[in-house]
Amino acid sequence: MSTDLNHKSEQIHAKKMGQNGIVQPLLTDLYQITMAYAYWKAGKTEANAVFDLFFRKNPFHGEFTIFAGLEECLKFLEKFCYSHSDIEYIKHILPASIEPEFYEYLGSLTAKDIKVYAIEEGTVVFPRVPLLRVEGPLIVAQLLETTLLTLVNYASLMATNAARYRMAAGKLKLFEFGLRRAQGPDGGLSASKYSYIGGFDGTSNVLAGKLFNIPVKGTHAHSYVTSFSDFSELTERELQPKNGGFPKNLLELAVHFRKRLVSIFSVLLSEVNDGELAAFVSFALAFPENFMALVDTYDVKKSGLINFCATALALHELGYKAVGIRLDSGDLAYLSVVGRTYFKKVQEEYGIPYFSSLMIMASNDINEETILSLNEQGHCIDSFGIGTHLVTCQKQPALGCVYKMVELDGQLKIKLSQDVEKVTIPGKKDAYRLFGEAGFALIDILQKSEEDAPSINQKVLCRHPFQESKRAFVKPSKVTKLHVLCFDKGNICQPLKNLQEIRKNVEDSLKILRPDIKRNLNPTPYKVSVSDNLYNFLHTLWLQNAPIGELS
Numbered sequence: 001m002s003t004d005l006n007h008k009s010e011q012i013h014a015k016k017m018g019q020n021g022i023v024q025p026l027l028t029d030l031y032q033i034t035m036a037y038a039y040w041k042a043g044k045t046e047a048n049a050v051f052d053l054f055f056r057k058n059p060f061h062g063e064f065t066i067f068a069g070l071e072e073c074l075k076f077l078e079k080f081c082y083s084h085s086d087i088e089y090i091k092h093i094l095p096a097s098i099e100p101e102f103y104e105y106l107g108s109l110t111a112k113d114i115k116v117y118a119i120e121e122g123t124v125v126f127p128r129v130p131l132l133r134v135e136g137p138l139i140v141a142q143l144l145e146t147t148l149l150t151l152v153n154y155a156s157l158m159a160t161n162a163a164r165y166r167m168a169a170g171k172l173k174l175f176e177f178g179l180r181r182a183q184g185p186d187g188g189l190s191a192s193k194y195s196y197i198g199g200f201d202g203t204s205n206v207l208a209g210k211l212f213n214i215p216v217k218g219t220h221a222h223s224y225v226t227s228f229s230d231f232s233e234l235t236e237r238e239l240q241p242k243n244g245g246f247p248k249n250l251l252e253l254a255v256h257f258r259k260r261l262v263s264i265f266s267v268l269l270s271e272v273n274d275g276e277l278a279a280f281v282s283f284a285l286a287f288p289e290n291f292m293a294l295v296d297t298y299d300v301k302k303s304g305l306i307n308f309c310a311t312a313l314a315l316h317e318l319g320y321k322a323v324g325i326r327l328d329s330g331d332l333a334y335l336s337v338v339g340r341t342y343f344k345k346v347q348e349e350y351g352i353p354y355f356s357s358l359m360i361m362a363s364n365d366i367n368e369e370t371i372l373s374l375n376e377q378g379h380c381i382d383s384f385g386i387g388t389h390l391v392t393c394q395k396q397p398a399l400g401c402v403y404k405m406v407e408l409d410g411q412l413k414i415k416l417s418q419d420v421e422k423v424t425i426p427g428k429k430d431a432y433r434l435f436g437e438a439g440f441a442l443i444d445i446l447q448k449s450e451e452d453a454p455s456i457n458q459k460v461l462c463r464h465p466f467q468e469s470k471r472a473f474v475k476p477s478k479v480t481k482l483h484v485l486c487f488d489k490g491n492i493c494q495p496l497k498n499l500q501e502i503r504k505n506v507e508d509s510l511k512i513l514r515p516d517i518k519r520n521l522n523p524t525p526y527k528v529s530v531s532d533n534l535y536n537f538l539h540t541l542w543l544q545n546a547p548i549g550e551l552s
């Protein structure tokens with residue numbers, strides 16, 4: 001009973017705080033909290049830190065990434081605070097020796113003194129450029145690490161994956177069908193949301209549709225087709241014509257059209273499955289305006305297409321226009337061409353103008369490479385339904401964003417590594433994107449925050465952060481500052497964009513990249529540089545911090 005009450009009051013508290021149940025301060029690694037205690041004991045409550053959140057390598061063997069997850073980060077910060085029961089739980093897992101005043105301190109923490117500078121959600125981004133710069137009290141900034149990373153990593157990976165599918169598919173429609181295969185319920189919801197941002201047109205995930213206002217779409221499964229064995233199961237057969245009048249028997253009409261279709265397509269009537277026709281007719285009766293049929297349950301050429309065309313002709317007779325078919329097995333390029341040929345033939349035979357352009361949707365283990373290969377082969381597919389490969393990001397299951405301290409109380413911090421690529425770039429930095437005359441982005445440059453922004457038509461020396469000989473002068477025809485202050489004094493201080501607007505950002509942002517950077521095979525790396533000033537500063541600090549060994 002008392003547990004129930006506790007649970008209830010906890011729910012009320014969470015609701016008051018606006019937390020969504022999953023994204024909350026305890027969604028973190030234990031070490032953030034143990035560090036908080038040790039920082040507190042070490043008297044670092046007044047220390048001010050700057051952290052950069054960035055990744056080191058683009059995913060999917062590509063040369064670009066789409067930044068996503070910002071809105072969720074900001075909403076998390078707005079509500080950041082440990083509840084009474086959070087504190088009780090932390091007490092329970094930490095050693096008894098923890099000083100009780102620490103819990104009071106922890107219970108009083110919020111993100112009101114945190115500032116977040118971020119790149120706009122949906123922007124194309126590159127390695128080493130901070131996606132977020134988090135400034136504020138060390139202990140709070142540290143406590144945010146894991147949650148911010150989990151909010152950005154999958155979101156950005158998913159949006160990037162979706163954007164790659166979008167580029168492969170060109171103008172064809174893309175629908176996300178992955179919930180059943182996603183990494184759990186939260187993975188499934190995030191996949192639907194971020195694949196929409198990346199350029200998908202809709203999802204089959206109904207909750208995602210409701211929560212995020214994403215178009216929801218769907219056809220039917222093989223089970224619907226196999227659930228019918230013959231016509232006798234069709235108890236309801238009548239459909240009222242679209243423009244009124246007496247209802248007509250849709251099955252009778254379909255059977256009538258089917259007789260002629262088998263001879264047009266040289267198929268034996270005995271080869272065409274009656275259960276399949278019963279299933280199609282019953283689905284058409286339920287959804288006369290949205291009739292879409294899965295045609296590969298028995299035999300696409302000898303049964304599915306014939307039964308579909310018969311049903312679509314019957315619907316046409318009553319003033320309704322069928323939508324199309326879905327192919328879910330076999331050679332999708334070949335079968336789509338066959339499907340289109342059938343539709344054209346029916347159009348010619350019956351003089352129905354829209355028939356040749358009925359929709360052909362393809363599904364079944366589709367990935368980016370399958371789409372590219374289908375494009376090479378030639379096909380007649382209008383839309384793809386994509387699940388497993390998209391939502392699980394099978395080609396690369398994680399993005400490696402990290403969260404590194406770059407400054408503490410004005411002191412610059414550097415993390416050294418044997419691996420040059422892993423050395424962090426110290427200090428508070430601003431990032432600018434420099435554009436060439438053709439309108440494409442040429443290079444990103446990181447500068448110390450106190451440096452003046454690069455100016456249009458003024459030569460800027462851009463240096464590779466670690467390779468001394470790699471440098472170039474750039475005379476930008478346009479300069480954009482990448483970071484804006486998004487969170488300050490406990491509030492989100494930029495207008496939040498809706499998903500459609502973020503989706504548009506992705507589309508526009510990708511247009512500024514040269515095609516060779518976006519291509520699938522061996523793309524050209526986009527350059528990320530540092531200013532001469534930052535270069536010298538980084539290398540001086542590096543030398544100061546790198547121990548000098550002794551050979552003996």
Ligand SMILES: Nc1ncnc2c1ncn2[C@@H]1O[C@H](COP(=O)(O)OP(=O)(O)OP(=O)(O)O)[C@@H](O)[C@H]1O
Nearest residue numbers: 328329330331332333334364365366370373374377
């Ligand atoms: N023309 C094509 N070019 C390249 N890949 C294709 C083409 N047609 C289909 N594919 C892909 O080939 C794979 C076929 O898989 P598989 O052989 O397991 O399925 P199937 O036998 O056709 O169907 P199922 O086993 O689901 O009934 C799928 O990943 C599909 O996306």
Ligand SMILES: O=P(O)(O)OC[C@H]1O[C@H](OP(=O)(O)OP(=O)(O)O)[C@H](O)[C@@H]1O
Nearest residue numbers: 177328363364365366385386387388389
């Ligand atoms: O990209 P995908 O992961 O293929 O996502 C979509 C698949 O999900 C459904 O079938 P389901 O997996 O339930 O059964 P099936 O594979 O036997 O068709 C659908 O028919 C597609 O095949």
Ligand SMILES: O=C(O)c1cccnc1
Nearest residue numbers: 177204217218219220385
């Ligand atoms: O609506 C569909 O066709 C669908 C939905 C989820 C998975 N596969 C197919």
Ligand SMILES: [Mg+2]
Nearest residue numbers: 328363364365
């Ligand atoms: Mg399948």
